Amino acid sequence: MVKVLNRGLLALLLAAVGFAAFPALSHASHSWGGYHWARTSNPFTLKLGDNVSSTWDPILAITSSDWSQSTMLDTTIVAGGASSNVRRCKATAGRVEVCNTTYGNTGWLGVASIWASGNHITQGTVKLNDTYFNTASYNTPAWRNLVMCQEVGHTFGLDHQDEDFSNANLNTCMDYTSNPDSNQHPNTHDYAQLELIYSHLDSTSTLSAAALAAKMPPAMRNVDLSEPRHWGKLIHSSAGGWKETYELDFGGGHKVITHVIWATDEDDDADRGHEHP
Numbered sequence: 001m002v003k004v005l006n007r008g009l010l011a012l013l014l015a016a017v018g019f020a021a022f023p024a025l026s027h028a029s030h031s032w033g034g035y036h037w038a039r040t041s042n043p044f045t046l047k048l049g050d051n052v053s054s055t056w057d058p059i060l061a062i063t064s065s066d067w068s069q070s071t072m073l074d075t076t077i078v079a080g081g082a083s084s085n086v087r088r089c090k091a092t093a094g095r096v097e098v099c100n101t102t103y104g105n106t107g108w109l110g111v112a113s114i115w116a117s118g119n120h121i122t123q124g125t126v127k128l129n130d131t132y133f134n135t136a137s138y139n140t141p142a143w144r145n146l147v148m149c150q151e152v153g154h155t156f157g158l159d160h161q162d163e164d165f166s167n168a169n170l171n172t173c174m175d176y177t178s179n180p181d182s183n184q185h186p187n188t189h190d191y192a193q194l195e196l197i198y199s200h201l202d203s204t205s206t207l208s209a210a211a212l213a214a215k216m217p218p219a220m221r222n223v224d225l226s227e228p229r230h231w232g233k234l235i236h237s238s239a240g241g242w243k244e245t246y247e248l249d250f251g252g253g254h255k256v257i258t259h260v261i262w263a264t265d266e267d268d269d270a271d272r273g274h275e276h277p
């Protein structure tokens with residue numbers, strides 16, 4: 001019953017922001033809007049800043065190793081640049097910062113944000129919400145692996161392969177599910193999609209910090225995404241709103257895109273409806 005009400009609310013929001021203009025994702029291709037890191041050669045190495053607690057460290061290591069099996073990219077775990085304030089999880093140019101803390105009863109398990117100039121990703125963040133991972137329902141290696149793997153996967157420019165949480169698992173972390181058991185790691189289709197996204201080379205690289213930060217509008221560099229109301233406008237929603245994408249547009253092709261996995265607890269539905277900006 002609560003879900004139906006929320007769907008109604010979503011329909012109104014979507015109508016207001018012109019959802020129809022945003023193309024639906026097909027299962028054959030799950031690039032996230034064509035966003036990718038610029039690089040002059042392949043395979044490239046993306047740094048993952050470790051701002052996570054010891055509970056999450058082995059999960060981050062699994063995710064890093066899983067995605068590094070791609071022929072196009074390797075990830076390497078480095079000391080985090082956001083450890084002093086994991087709630088904010090401030091981004092660092094040219095890499096992805098990964099943070100966890102008790103972000104509260106926000107309704108979301110994980111959030112990935114990417115900063116883009118044109119099609120090129122310049123920095124990213126992943127936030128993992130211990131308010132849920134500290135509960136019996138989500139405090140399992142399977143849920144932790146799925147959410148870490150999926151949110152980091154988004155920062156490469158991957159979207160979901162499937163957004164129906166009640167159908168059979170596709171055996172990839174990029175598949176929405178209510179049972180994470182077989183969805184803890186990427187599958188061959190994810191690696192194939194990365195080959196498509198990164199088949200071309202660019203004349204510049206967005207993987208090094210120095211040159212990048214200067215090019216970014218100051219407001220974009222300093223944006224604080226710790227509250228949903230700062231995420232910008234809702235541009236994509238699916239599967240009854242279980243997955244949503246928000247966009248902040250700084251003009252001149254500079255954008256911050258935030259992707260959310262909402263918790264699937266029935267109890268969270270009411271809260272979730274109120275989170276929408």
Ligand SMILES: [Zn+2]
Nearest residue numbers: 036038201202
């Ligand atoms: Zn490119």
Ligand SMILES: [Zn+2]
Nearest residue numbers: 150259260261
């Ligand atoms: Zn997702």
